[in-house]
Amino acid sequence: MFDGDDTGRRDFLKCMAWAGTGALFAVSGGVSTSIGLDAALAAPLKRSAAATPFTFVQLSDSHIGFNKPPNADARATFREAIAKVKALPHQPDFIIHTGDVSQLSRDNEFDDADQMLKATGLPVFFVPGEHDMLDPDGGKAFLKRFGKGTNGAGWYSFDHRGVHFIALVNVADLKPGGMGNLGAEQLKWLKADLAGRPSSTPIVVFAHIPLWTVYADWGWGTDDAAEALKVLARFGSVTVLNGHIHQITQKLEGRIAFHTARSTAFPQPAPGTAPSPGPLKVPPQQLHDMLGITDALFVRGHDRIALIDSTLSA
């Protein structure tokens, strides 16, 4: 399927049409555009020996342990999300989980998430959300299980088929009155991690809280994100994947494309549309329309990552 010829790619994109929501988000040659599926099919494919196409899946905000309206069992909906991943016609190379794995950082919550994810047989890369920092040691329980070998509060990077992935933590050591926070130590690490990398390297950054300010009144942003974006600005293709706000939002800033994923547990209101960012108490028949997963396709040559969000009901 990924042999690079146009036919294979067309079939592949057709396969992805199951997504239903039809939101295809692409980054190409440093210019990011939101395009329809038809345009994607018509686009020419440049061959490149540097890397073969691959996909990965983003899961977010599973909140294992959450059991209140609108979702009495966040374990069950996470299981459904994982079944959806397993049913993908093209299996992803790996999964990233962008935080709030658990509701209360309890061992049994982490355990259940771990077991369910292991059933996929895929590697999983994590970053913690604020709900994963609630053990008495402020995040050690999460790190012990999901963050072995990481730096500081759990940040790290890795390379996969020519793409550089950077996992950032913006939920540690939060400041009174502030939003998400990366901190000086992590920013220093990021600078060093990127130093010497060619600007043509495609970059994917993932972190829990959005790295741009979606809505300051609800703390939906990261205070020192600008410092991180400054060192990323020279790269031709940067995709930033976040969670935390339990709904899809996207934004382009220069060559950087931002995207937030749905939760697998419960939706949250659009910015400013409710008295608080608490769970949106939708009727049971609507819940599955508002939970979901994100499938990411990388095709080298286009320097493009296509993100396809699909709901649990699709």
Added chain:
Amino acid sequence: MTRGFKVLTFQASVVAAGGLLLATVATTTRAAPTPPASVQIGNFTFNQPAITVKPGTTVTWTNGDDIPHTVVSKDGVFKSKVLDTGDKFSFTFAKPGQFGYFCSIHPHMTGTVIVKA
């Protein structure tokens, strides 16, 4: 309260006439009760962002949200465990002063306890 206990220890081990002394202290303590105060947490806010209380007051926070919160002093004076729905946290403010606090999970949530004689 602390003073009362110290006196109690002293008289129990040394003073024969301690019974009378203890009775006096206990009466004094009862004569100046400080009514407790409470702060509700709801809609991702501390419902009384600033409260003023007398020294010795016990303040109790109750989480009424369906999302967990914490109550953490900005200066390390007090720190709750994570409060799930309906959970409470109490702290007794012995000395006068101004005590800023926030929710360490949702740091845009802030409040202040002003302790004034």
